[in-house]
Structures are given as structure tokens and as C-alpha cells.
Amino acid sequence: MLIATPNFFLSLLLISSLFCPTLLAKSSHPISDTEVRKNKIQCYADIDSGLWGWSCKSSAIARENCALRCLSPACFELIYESDPLEEGEKDLIRSQEYKYCMHKSSLGESLEGVKGSFSN
Numbered sequence: 001m002l003i004a005t006p007n008f009f010l011s012l013l014l015i016s017s018l019f020c021p022t023l024l025a026k027s028s029h030p031i032s033d034t035e036v037r038k039n040k041i042q043c044y045a046d047i048d049s050g051l052w053g054w055s056c057k058s059s060a061i062a063r064e065n066c067a068l069r070c071l072s073p074a075c076f077e078l079i080y081e082s083d084p085l086e087e088g089e090k091d092l093i094r095s096q097e098y099k100y101c102m103h104k105s106s107l108g109e110s111l112e113g114v115k116g117s118f119s120n
Helices: 006-019 031-049 060-071 073-079 090-105
Strands: none
Touching: 031 060, 060 073, 073 090
16 A cells, blocks of 8 residues: 655655646746747647647647647636637637736636636
8 A cells, every 4th residue: 555645745746847837837927928929839839749649730720729728728728628719710808818817827826717807
């Protein structure tokens, strides 16, 4: 029987932070548009290299959905998971919610209330 110690959980958290750097991301300043652009370019590069699988390369909109998921899995899940972008769709409200989500997430704040915050 394996007994999980506090050191085990700390090690697990540190290892998972290597694969998901936003897990420990908590800052006194919100993520900047420049940082978002830089990170999104890296996401596109990862998608184009095949790291995200063929489905993310199957169309421009699939690539965009995968890039949004790559950029912030938590915000993608909250804003787009149940209704991903479709070909030709421009959803300015959800785009603003996603940016707001990334802003709050970068500060380590709760994401409660983000979805629907830009709706009429």
C-alpha cells in the first residue's frame, strides 16, 4: 500500500508545474498583450509541429481552438469548451470574456463570474 506524504504532494505539484507553468502562475501584475501574443505564437508553433495532434491541424478554426486551449486550458474550458468556435465565427463577447479570464487567472484570482460578464 502506497501512503501519500506531504512531500509526495509537493513533488507532484512541482513536477506538474513543469508541464503546466500556469499552474503556479500568480503575479502582482496581469498578463500583458505582448506576453499573450508571444505565448500564442509558441502555441501555434507547437500545433504546427504536431505536438497537439492531427485534429488541431485539420482546419484554421481547429488550429485556433487548440491555440486558445494551449494558451489557457482553464479559460478555454470555461468560455469555449461547451461551444467551440466554428468556421467563420467571430464572437467578440466570448473573446472579451476569454481575455478577462486570462487577466484574472494571471493574477491568481477566482474565475467565478467571468462567463457572462460581457453579456447584455
